[in-house]
Amino acid sequence: MDNASLYSQAQPGAFGAELKDQIPTINQHLVNGISFLNEFRDFCKERANIERDYAHRIEALVRKYQHKKEKKTAQTQNGGVPASPLEPDFDPALYDGTYVQTAHEYDAYTMTTSRAWTSILNDTEALSRDRHQFSENLISKVYDPLKVLATKKDEARKKHVLFAQKLLAEREKSAQERDKAKAKYDASCEEVENSKQKQERAYDEKNQEKLKRSYYQDILDMNNNKNSYVLTLQVLNTHRKKYYDQDLPELSNNMQALDESRIEGLKEVWEGYIRLEAKLNTDAQTHLDSMIQAVQAVDASVDSAIFVRTHRTPWSAPLDLPFESSTTFNDTEELVLDDNARVFLSNKLMKLRRKHAQTTVDINSRLKDMEGLSNLKNAYIENNSLGDPEEVQESILEASRAITVLQTMSALYDAEINTIVQTIGDTGVQNQPHDFKAASFTIPTSCDYCQSTIWGIAKQGFTCRDCGFNCHSKCEMKVPPNCSNVKGGAKAQRNSFLGGGPPSASSPTSTFNTMSSLPPELAPTGTPISELKHRASVRESPSSSSALAGAGAGATDAARSPQAIKGGAPQVGSHGSLNQLQAHVIYDYDASSPGELTVRVGDVITILEGDDDGSGWVTGQLNGSSGLIPLSYIEMEQFYEAPSEVAPIQKVRVLYDYDAQSNLELTIREGDIVVLTSTDCSEGWWEGTLRGMTAQFPANYVELI
Structure with a gap:
């Protein structure tokens, strides 16, 4: 059986049988395969560099913390204190608690956590060494063999390509020989035809004989050229048949064998690569098992016992602080009982x-x-x-x-x-206490205890829920527990005191009288705000001045006291008069009963009656109509008109956001402009108005503008 029949019976999947006349395609396949060898070789090189760099970094990291650990150990052992008394085999269960050490001495290696830390550092360092060795193995056992394999396969491929080019050249040579023979044959045929025509046109016998001999010679040449052409054609067909049926399949199969040997070589290299990786992971698992064993040996109770043993020092509870009398007033620690x-x-x-x-x-x-x-x-x-x-x-x-x-x-x-x-005693003053609630005073109101003015929206005072007693925050704790439990009872008692007579028979009395319970110099005197409004509505005259003076020194002092709130109501004195109070409406309100007043945002109303009882409602007048309006729906425009200089409105700009922690505080945001109403608040706090609400905020969160 000839080679052609052998190739015709080639197994399916063979390049020679399946890929007819595709040497360039097979060659490109080989080029791609060899290129992949180089690609994986580059991968191994980069992987080796990464592993080497990783190993160096891990090694440097471990050495850094080993140095720290050794430094701490050296400081403990050589830091000017005696060596640690702890034994490596110390058993906290047998510790009797009799040893007391004043210095902070301990051997770090006796701590189970320190032992585990040492194991982690050492095994991590071993892991870095394994990584470094792995990077070296990648170069010597994968990268270099791949380079040799790729070079050999590429050289073999080039030989196959050269041989394919040679076979093609031989086939083309046969084709050229056939083309030459065909051309000579065609030329001889034309020559015979030309000779025949010349013979037929000849007139003399002599020329005809000569032309006849030439004609026969041309026929002989034509026949020879034809035979040559037929022979070259047979040669070409035979060459082509062998080329396509034998030479190319054989070359294709040889190139297939080359490619398969490349794949087998790559497979072997990959197996070696994976074995290296597996060995690295096996060694890493060994180190991890060592670390796990050390970590599992960590015992928090043992470390705590060691720490307690090495840090216990003599200690006694601090003594109670004694009472320290003022340097200017010799006193004792007993409470005052007046x-x-x-x-x-x-x-x-x-x-x-x-x-x-x-x-x-x-x-x-x-x-x-x-x-x-x-x-x-x-x-x-x-x-x-x-x-x-x-x-x-x-x-x-x-x-x-x-x-x-x-x-x-x-x-x-x-x-x-x-x-x-x-x-x-257990009960203190046996009487009825006031039920105070924090209250805002948007209209100046007299304190029922000290008779000075209360004013401000930000909870400047308190109002008793039961009797309507009003007082400053600072006066709350000084008010005797003599609540009448009757609405308006506090005002009736106050008016009786101001008139100089005893309380009316209808007013409840109590064991402790507000006036009699205070020393003369602190007795609350003054004029209620309703009386101040009445007096200021009339032009001041000598008689009115004397009447005001007759109200008592307390009233004069209260009237001439400086403003409690910056930018607020001016003081009321001999040079000022009380004007009608006006307010701006800041929210729409629709009356829900005949006694209420309907207002809209922007309306300016006249205040006829303030919130003296702390109910949260005021009586206002608008366009000839009057009625009740919620106090929180309006904003006071002015309280007093005085010829003296009025303090300018002071504003601040918010620098930082602040969220109110209670209803006494104001929520502000960066960039807000707040109207400052008072700086006389708790230390570090100011009061201001923003979006119709007045409350306190941190002073260091704003700047004056």
């Missing part, structure tokens, strides 16, 4: 008990929350899919911290309560 002090202590006792009761409620609520969180944590521990117990533990700790703070507050309240009870 009438005013008893009133103050009684009020404080009531406040402390309310706070203590609320704190107890808060503690019990927090304890219930902690119990629920503990149950939730246990449920999460039993079933991790429900949630993270660590997050619940953080919530438990937050609740515990809150309880600790509340318990501290409760203990402090107890301390004050016990001290006051030991001094004035």
